[in-house]
Amino acid sequence: MRQAVFSLACGVAFAALLVAPAGAGDAKAGDLVITQPWSRATPGGAKIAGGYLTIENKGAAPDRLISGAGDVAGKVEIHEMAMNNGVMTMRPLDKGLVIEPGKTVKLAPGGYHLMLMDLKNSLKQGDKVPLTLEFEKAGKVALSLDVQGVGAQAPAGHDHSGMKK
Ligand SMILES: [Cu+2]
16 A cells, blocks of 8 residues: 555656746846756758757846757757858858847757767657756756747748758
């Protein structure tokens, strides 16, 4: 009988873990509020994945996203996508990404994004990918990317295949 009660309690605790409230992936650091960190499932063998999130600066001074790191990737870069002579290209932001006070910067497909390079394993829909971002003033922020399905919110032309050449 005692055994049965114990496993019931365990079951309830486990269910509570599964039903995370909306916005559970949000993170706060200093004056920065980071919401909706997400990524996309990667096709088998892919070595790179994008990371997307929204950063709001509620403070009075600019801050700067300078780097990122995570166990899943050998390297995390901050990239910008832009049209260049009619061709979608991307480049690493060597000096990081500035978030002006009172502004919200969105990292999304087709624009700024985190680039997870040298993936250790493929990302599957429903995965949570732990990542640490580092800001110049706010310091390190731990968050986890919510992995969506392949092609989620992907605008046409967002193609990283050029990276491999
Ligand atoms: Cu990129």
